[in-house]
Amino acid sequence: MKTMSDLLPAPQPTDFAAYLSSQTSLLLALGLLGLVLLARKYKCCHRCCGAKGLKLTYFAIPGRAEPIRLAFAIGGIKFTDERISGDEWKARKPTMPFGQLPVLYADGCEPLAQSMAILRYAAKRSGLYPCCSSWLAAKLDSIVFLVEDMFGEIKPTFSLAGDEQIAARKALLLEGGGLAKQWAHIENQLKASTTPFLVGTKLTIADVVVFSMAAQLASGWLDGIDSSFLNKYPRVKEHKAMIASLPQVRKFYAEMPVVTKEAWAAASIDIRAFTQ
Secondary structure (H helix, E strand, C coil), X not given: CCCHHHHCCCCCHHHHHHHHHHHHHHHHHHHHHHHHHHHHHHHHHHCCCCCCCCEEEEECCXXXXXXXXXXXHHHCCXXXXXXXXXXXXXXXXXXXXXXXXXXXXXXXXXXXXXXXXHHHHHHHHCCCCCCCCHHHHHHHHHHHHHHHHHHHHHHHHHHCCHHHHHHHHHHHCCCCCHHHHHHHHHHHHHHHCCCCCCCCXXXXXXXXXXXXXXXXXXXXXCCCCCCCHHHHCHHHHHHHHHHHCCHHHHHHHHCCCHHHHHHHHHCCCCCHHHHC
């Protein structure tokens, strides 16, 4: 009596070898195709991530561009620091994305507008933004956005003049004032940190942004803002001095063009606030 195995054809070693060879070839072909597609995707996604020929356009003042400039400087990213006058801005405004500054240009890429978008790009390029921890990234974003709120507190005072403007700015740093509350939050954040940095265990863009704002407000640029206001926030003051002492930061301000230094002096911006 025949069994089921007797009814099945006997396996042929040569057929099995050919089958195995064909399957191996198919897998290799699929693997190569996957690598080609991945390479194309990488080239597309990273064409502007590692873009060359960077040029940052902004006014001669620190303003919203200063932390971007510092991020590039700290990361050793070469860029052209184009600083334009008010008259130049009037002529070029119609050609700017969203009609705003700053704008970042790069070879082969469309111009990038909005200071926060440029800042994050600069931070990622410079290693100042976490690439593996979404939570850590969100934490430092919260500090960056808090500093952005400070610009919101200051902006309305530019529509004022004389004694009224000075009084409004002084009020921002009095107890209960908008800036006073925000600096208190940052002071407490530094006190709670187990490291010299605001978030995590190393320098991030949050530290750079806080430094830039602290230095600008302490530089004498804005009438009504007492340059000694940081005495109320000793941890912030220590933090500013730490960032100012970084070799890349010291080099950036030491090599600042004379024309920029003259523009700062004309705007009553004391560069020592950024170097001490």
